[in-house]
Every structure is written in structure tokens, then in C-alpha cells.
Amino acid sequence: MARRVIIVGPAHPLRGGGMATFNERMAYAFQEEGCEVEIVTFRLQYPAFLFPGKSQFTTEPAPEGLSIKVLINSINPISWWRTGQYIKKQKPDLVVFRYWLPFMGPALGTIARLIRRNKYSRILAITDNVVPHEKRPGDELLTRYFLGSCHGFVTLSRSVQQDLERFEPKKPNVYLPHPLYDNFGEAETKEAACAALGLDSTYNYLLFFGFIRAYKGLDLLLQAMADPQVQELSNLKLIVAGEFYEDVAPYQQLIEQLQLQDRLILRTDFIPNAEVRHYFCAADLVVQPYKHATQSGVTQVAYHFDKPMVVTRVGGLSELVPHGEVGYVVEPQPQAIAAAIHHFYTSVEAAILSGNISKYKKRFSWSRFVNSVWQLADSIKLKNV
Missing domain, CATH: 3.40.50.2000 (Glycogen Phosphorylase B;)
Known part of the structure; x- marks a missing residue:
């Protein structure tokens, strides 16, 4: 029975x-x-x-x-x-x-x-x-x-x-x-994902995904976007996809202060399940700049779509993202996050990281x-x- x-x-x-x-x-x-x-x-x-x-x-x-x-x-x-x-x-x-x-x-x-x-x-x-x-x-x-x-x-x-x-x-x-979160559909091409989201597929995209709360460190990532290491990557934009679960005003002020308006794609409504794959497939790199954490389901969505990650060395995030194998583990500081982003786009490791992910994720x-x-x-x- x-x-x-x-x-x-x-x-x-x-x-x-x-x-x-x-x-x-x-x-x-x-x-x-x-x-x-x-x-x-x-x-x-x-x-x-x-x-x-x-x-x-x-x-x-x-x-x-x-x-x-x-x-x-x-x-x-x-x-x-x-x-x-x-x-x-x-x-x-x-x-x-x-x-x-x-x-x-x-x-x-x-x-x-x-x-x-x-x-x-x-x-x-x-x-x-x-x-x-x-x-x-x-x-x-x-x-x-x-x-x-x-x-x-x-x-x-x-x-x-x-x-x-x-x-x-x-x-x-x-x-x-x-x-793994394997229930968001199959991967699609970057071109198809960008078309679904109304984005220009000739740009490179970072992705911050999920509800926006103070501990998730979006402010750290915004500061990293203004770092000279990232500023020299002129063809790069950050997609922020997720609903604000706190006051949006401090983030708006930070964006204006850092003059990031042209480097951001803000999709800050709730993201329905049917659209999740578009955001991950449009992105080259998923960034989780948390200030403290236990674990994050975002990691397992990234794994499903074979996307390399930058995570901070807090809580259990680094347990699932071996540094240098499927992504980068850095300190929760804007300069460290910026350095990882810069390395990803200026080294030859991107394809290697994605290939490692397809093997590593089988254990989940x-x-x-x-x-x-x-x-x-x-x-x-x-x-x-």
C-alpha cells in the first residue's frame, strides 16, 4: 500500500x-x-x-x-x-x-x-x-x-x-x-529570452533575482556596478527582477547617486513562474550579494539553467557554489563583487564554469x-x- x-x-x-x-x-x-x-x-x-x-x-x-x-x-x-x-x-x-x-x-x-x-x-x-x-x-x-x-x-x-x-x-x-528547481521549463536561447523580455540581446546581463530585502544586499551590488572595474565593461547591464519587500526609496536614491539609471533593467513586480526562465536565460551571470543568509533557492534555479554565479561568503551559500568551479565566492563587499564580475567577463572561464555546472548539479x-x-x-x- x-x-x-x-x-x-x-x-x-x-x-x-x-x-x-x-x-x-x-x-x-x-x-x-x-x-x-x-x-x-x-x-x-x-x-x-x-x-x-x-x-x-x-x-x-x-x-x-x-x-x-x-x-x-x-x-x-x-x-x-x-x-x-x-x-x-x-x-x-x-x-x-x-x-x-x-x-x-x-x-x-x-x-x-x-x-x-x-x-x-x-x-x-x-x-x-x-x-x-x-x-x-x-x-x-x-x-x-x-x-x-x-x-x-x-x-x-x-x-x-x-x-x-x-x-x-x-x-x-x-x-x-x-x-534543483527544475520546474520552470527548459532553457531557451539568450536571443529568445531577451525577445520575451523586450531586451536587446547584444548586451551582456547580470541578474539579481528574488524578493528584495535588506539582507539580500542589492545595495552592495549597485555599488559594485559603479566600481571602476565594472564601469569599464561598457556593454554590461544589471537586471533586477523581483518585488520590493521594503522601502524602495533608499535604492532609488542610491541609483541616482551612482548614476546607474542607464545600466539597470528594473522589473520590480512579482515574477510569475512562467517568466522565470526568461530572466535566467537572458543572463550570463547570476549574482547573490547577500549580507547574511542560510540558503537560497535562486542558486538552484541558476544551476538548472547552467548559469555561473557570484555568491557572498555568508551562511550556506558557499556550500553549494564551489569557488572557481561553478562560480565565485567573495566577501560581501562591493569591490570584491565587482572584481568577480570583471574577472568573469575578461577571462576565458565562462564556458568552463557552465560546463562544470552541468556536471555538478546532478547531485541535487x-x-x-x-x-x-x-x-x-x-x-x-x-x-x-
Whole structure:
């Protein structure tokens, strides 16, 4: 009989960016391994005053072939109880929670505690972050509440694994690298991608992709664009593709101060999944200038499209981007970022890096990921459930 899996976290109709995409792709991966899978997601993920973007919901069609149940209201305890009771009665073999923010601790921790009452389901959490990027009072208490409800954990970076072990040193955990985002379609030519985006394909393009928040370091990349090393690359432009999740004014002021208007392509609305491949295929080099990080799904989209990367030496980014093999690992400083960009365009390494990526990315398969999740789940004996 097929084993049953319930994934609890963002999914359609939420447009939760990488996390919703990850959960949906993971559900397909479990199905490919012969499991029955359902995703339980949010009716309300964030109250309006806490949500920094323009809309929490997507207008894209629901993913085909997935069962998605919309149940959770993050601020309504009645919905927590109903969700926990629903999943408890289903008696899935495995429940996989996504945990990324202390704000979600009360809702997800309560749901998990209710599920545990069936004394059957193994409860694992993929902990994207244990210590949040933007700290607030009460974070540790809320995180401990959630972590205490789980039987084991998956981390996507070793830095998060270290944070986790400070909270839960005795519970089993496993580090599994973020699998490829291979669900954005096949690669296309640069000319086709530029045509789709209305760009001139005779230019070289850098890409900064994803929600724009302070910790992601777009300001560092803008300063790098004004560095003399990059300024001498006259045929180069930077594409900024992603919605602002904070005040845009400081970035606009920096752009004007550095006189970068003619060197930038700003596409700062939410990027739907159907358009993602255009941005990556139009670019020569993907830059992740983060000031601090755990891991980034942008890396795995770049891998899928065989795009070399510049990443900063923070969190788990360098774990997935071996320096000099598939890209560059540099300090989170404008001059260091500029030097890597300059080297990429003035050396003969570009083709070599892309060739290495096509080999290196084979280790990031979804099959390997879900099988490792099952190994962890199966190591949790019934007496511990």
C-alpha cells in the first residue's frame, strides 16, 4: 500500500515565492516515488499589516495533479485546531512541515502537537531558518514551541543545522542540499529570452533575482556596478527582477547617486513562474550579494539553467557554489563583487564554469532528497512517536 505524506506549508493559491514552489515540487517528487501526497496550506498566511509585498495570492493556475487543501489561518487558533484534527484523523505516515519564521511557531506548533496524538504519524520539519534574518522579541520562545512539537528535522544548509542543534541537540536531523528547481521549463536561447523580455540581446546581463530585502544586499551590488572595474565593461547591464519587500526609496536614491539609471533593467513586480526562465536565460551571470543568509533557492534555479554565479561568503551559500568551479565566492563587499564580475567577463572561464555546472548539479536530485527524508523518518521508531 502506498505511503501517505502530508506537506504543511505555503502552496497555491499563495504566491509564496520559492517556498511554495519548493513544496509543490517536493509533492511531485514524493508522488514520483509512489506516495500519496496532499499539501495543506494557508487561507491567511500573514495579516495585511505584516505582509511587505503587494499581494499574497497568485493569479497563476493551480499546479496540475496535486491535491492542495486550504485550511490554515496563521492568527486564528480555531483553524489551527481544525487543521490539526483533520491531519490527525488522516493518519499519514509522514507529515513534513516548512518552518521559516517564528511568527508561524504558534500555529504550526499547535497543529503538530494535535497530529502527534494519533501516535502514528512521523513529524519532520524542513527548517529553512531557525534564527530569523530579521530578529524580534520573542523569536526564541516561539521557535522552541514549534521545534518541540517535531520528531526530527531537515536543514538545507549546515549553518542552519548548527543553529538547530543549539535548540534541539538530541533529536535527529539531517542536512540535505536544496534540490534543483527544475520546474520552470527548459532553457531557451539568450536571443529568445531577451525577445520575451523586450531586451536587446547584444548586451551582456547580470541578474539579481528574488524578493528584495535588506539582507539580500542589492545595495552592495549597485555599488559594485559603479566600481571602476565594472564601469569599464561598457556593454554590461544589471537586471533586477523581483518585488520590493521594503522601502524602495533608499535604492532609488542610491541609483541616482551612482548614476546607474542607464545600466539597470528594473522589473520590480512579482515574477510569475512562467517568466522565470526568461530572466535566467537572458543572463550570463547570476549574482547573490547577500549580507547574511542560510540558503537560497535562486542558486538552484541558476544551476538548472547552467548559469555561473557570484555568491557572498555568508551562511550556506558557499556550500553549494564551489569557488572557481561553478562560480565565485567573495566577501560581501562591493569591490570584491565587482572584481568577480570583471574577472568573469575578461577571462576565458565562462564556458568552463557552465560546463562544470552541468556536471555538478546532478547531485541535487529530488529523488535523492525525498529518499533521504524517508530514511530520516524511518529512523524514528514508533516508541518515540
